[in-house]
């Protein structure tokens with residue numbers, strides 16, 4: 538990916554997310570998804586993504602992430618934060634800003650750009666409600682020490698009541714936090730990179746750690762080394778987290794003739810976003 542220019546940032550602004558952060562939900566239809574097959578730029582980008590899949594990633598994503606060393610430039614980090622906002626809309630995030638939410642986990646946080654979006658969303662909600670805030674700790678955990686380092690370098694708390702913390706950890710091995718430690722957990726693009734037995738283990742761990750709500754975003758298209766799981770919401774439900782919302786959406790605004798991503802970072806893939814709530818949340822007394 539090349540260094541984004543001011544024009545590239547302007548192009549993203551035209552996607553309209555400032556007015557409607559959930560614009561991707563209305564943009565998607567199954568009929569449009571089928572039309573991607575006749576979209577040359579999408580097909581080319583898809584072919585390139587398949588051909589460029591790193592063999593080490595396809596072989597073993599866990600070892601790939603554990604050993605990767607990839608510092609990220611601040612301009613790219615900021616561009617990707619905004620670019621990904623299209624397909625990671627803040628579905629259910631209003632509950633993160635509610636008084637009483639004191640701990641949020643971003644599991645598989647990567648470079649922390651989406652963790653930053655969560656913090657900015659909460660601070661923005663508080664500001665627009667003229668509310669002083671509630672002490673909130675947002676913890677990003679990732680297998681990749683290099684990505685955790687990127688997150689520590691670039692992410693900043695937008696509010697005096699919000700603490701951002703990043704640590705290295707393996708969701709398959711389990712995290713050193715008690716049951717229901719976090720009010721809410723996000724897993725953005727985590728399950729798609731896990732093979733089946735790891736995905737089951739991480740679903741168990743994520744739901745063990747979470748008291749109230751889970752937000753997932755995951756790929757639904759097939760790629761080498763990536764596993765689409767259209768039934769993730771059902772798998773959460775069997776673990777006591779009932780789907781409140783589930784949406785399918787494109788990775789970028791739909792256009793028939795190609796991609797609207799100025800840097801052509803990805804094909805026009807289809808993803809799912811799920812927000813699920815605990816059917817029988819623990820009481821405050823049980824947790825503290």
Ligand SMILES: C[S@@+](CC[C@H](N)C(=O)[O-])C[C@H]1O[C@@H](n2cnc3c(N)ncnc32)[C@H](O)[C@@H]1O
Pocket residue numbers: 599602603621644645646647648649650651678679680681684706707708709710724725726727730
């Ligand atoms: C597709 S990236 C998504 C990163 C980030 N959530 C985002 O939206 O930019 C998947 C991330 O999951 C992390 N990951 C993979 N396996 C993991 C595990 N067992 N425990 C914790 N993180 C893991 C990877 O290191 C990688 O940063």
